[in-house]
Amino acid sequence: xxxxxxxxxxxxxxxxxxxxxxxxxxQLRDDVMAQVTRxxxxxxxxxxxxxxxxxxxxSRSLQGIARMTRLRGAxxxxxxxxxxxxxxxxxxxxxxxxxxxxxxxxxGLALLEAGFGGT
Amino acid sequence: xxxDAVERIAIESDADVVTARQRARxxxxxxxxxxxxxxLLATAISEIARNITTYAKRGEVCxxxxxxxxxxxxxxxVARDHGPGIADLERALTDGYTTGGGLGLGLPGAxxxxxxxxxxxxxxxGTTVTLVKWTRG
Numbered sequence: 158x159x160x161x162x163x164x165x166x167x168x169x170x171x172x173x174x175x176x177x178x179x180x181x182x183x184q185l186r187d188d189v190m191a192q193v194t195r196x197x198x199x200x201x202x203x204x205x206x207x208x209x210x211x212x213x214x215x216s217r218s219l220q221g222i223a224r225m226t227r228l229r230g231a232x233x234x235x236x237x238x239x240x241x242x243x244x245x246x247x248x249x250x251x252x253x254x255x256x257x258x259x260x261x262x263x264x265g266l267a268l269l270e271a272g273f274g275g276t
Numbered sequence: 277x278x279x280d281a282v283e284r285i286a287i288e289s290d291a292d293v294v295t296a297r298q299r300a301r302x303x304x305x306x307x308x309x310x311x312x313x314x315x316l317l318a319t320a321i322s323e324i325a326r327n328i329t330t331y332a333k334r335g336e337v338c339x340x341x342x343x344x345x346x347x348x349x350x351x352x353x354v355a356r357d358h359g360p361g362i363a364d365l366e367r368a369l370t371d372g373y374t375t376g377g378g379l380g381l382g383l384p385g386a387x388x389x390x391x392x393x394x395x396x397x398x399x400x401x402g403t404t405v406t407l408v409k410w411t412r413g
Contacts, residue, residue, distance in 0.1 A: 176298065179290040179326070209315065210297060212322035213381045241315040249319060249385035250371055 160185045162192055167199040168269055170262070173207055182218045189222055193231050200269035201226055204262055206237030216251040223256045232257060236265035282340040287355075288333075293325040296337040300351055303339055307349050307411050317351060317409040320389040323382040324355040324405045330376045332359020332402065342408065350391070350410035358402035365397060 158181060163170045169192055171185060189201055203219060205211065211219075223233040234257045238246070246253070259265035283303070285296045297318040304314045321337065328335035335357025342352045367373045369387065374380035383405075387393040392408035 176294050178294055209301070210318045210322055212319050212326070213379050213385060214322075214326060217379050239315075241312040244312055245315045245319040245389060248316065248388050249323075250381045250388070251379075251385075 160188070162188055164192070164196055164198070165266075167197075168266070169193065169196065169198045169201045170204065171201065172204045175207060176210070177208070177215060179214055182215055186218055186222050186225070189233075190225055190229070193226055193229050198231050200231055201233040202262060202265045202269065203233060203235050204237050204265075205235060205242075206239070206261070208242060209239070211238065211242050211246055211251075213249060213251060216246060216249075216253065220253065220256055232269065234259050234265040234268055236261055282338050285337045285339070287325050287328045287335050287337055287357075290326075290329060293322055293329060296325045296339070297321040300339045300353060303341060304351050304409070307341065307351070309351070309409070309411050313409055313412070316389040317353075320386040320407055320409075321353055321355075323386040323389075324353075324407070327376075327382050327403070327405075328355060328357045328359070330378075332357035335359065335402075344410070348410055350408050352406070352408045355405045356402070357404075361399045361401050361403055362395075362397040363399045365395065369395075 158175055160171050160173050171189060219235055226233045236259045259268050283299055285292060285299060300321050301314050301318045304317055325337050338354045340352050343349045362368045369384050371384045372380040390407040391410045394406040397403040
């Protein structure tokens with residue numbers, strides 16, 4: 158199922174609605190890159206609140222989106238990682254070190270608007 | 277109580293990977309397994325089921341409820357394929373080693389997420405991964 162991507166000012170919000178297959182994840186990556194380019198977006202929020210599993214493929218793909226968009230001058234923030242999902246990711250060995258995260262959509266938008274505190 | 281049925285899910289596409297982990301979670305729910313443990317189990321299944329589509333193209337995941345000698349209940353998962361097998365199992369169980377272009381966290385990561393983990397494999401003869409997540413207490 159395709160992930161809807163909304164444009165909000167200079168930012169894009171990709172709101173994942175249900176469990177993603179690997180194909181869906183790759184489609185999301187391509188869609189985000191296309192829209193970042195089309196709208197000259199400065200930031201992207203990927204809302205994963207509804208994901209009950211983030212395995213190594215999804216994690217790696219989101220990391221990939223963050224790195225690719227950064228090369229286009231846009232920052233990505235992953236928001237809404239559920240507590241038990243975070244626990245599983247750490248056990249799995251996913252660090253997400255170079256990816257910005259925030260508690261929820263509101264915090265993520267605040268982070269983008271603040272420009273990451275000047276970085 | 278009647279013996280628990282084995283649920284068999286053919287793994288041929290990435291959608292089947294999602295189905296396998298959702299079915300296992302549904303079974304774990306019937307045992308009142310804590311939500312965190314359900315997530316660990318579902319994540320482990322996602323990793324080993326993806327290994328099937330990545331390396332063997334097709335295979336199957338069988339899920340069943342089990343109980344040990346002390347009456348403790350759990351979910352047992354067997355992921356089986358007749359793909360190429362794993363030549364160097366020790367390395368395949370090491371973090372960061374991959375021949376499939378991923379992060380190399382699949383097998384070693386899945387092992388950390390469950391209570392019991394066993395793998396039988398030989399080059400040319402496929403791979404069978406068995407894992408169990410027990411309820412606590």
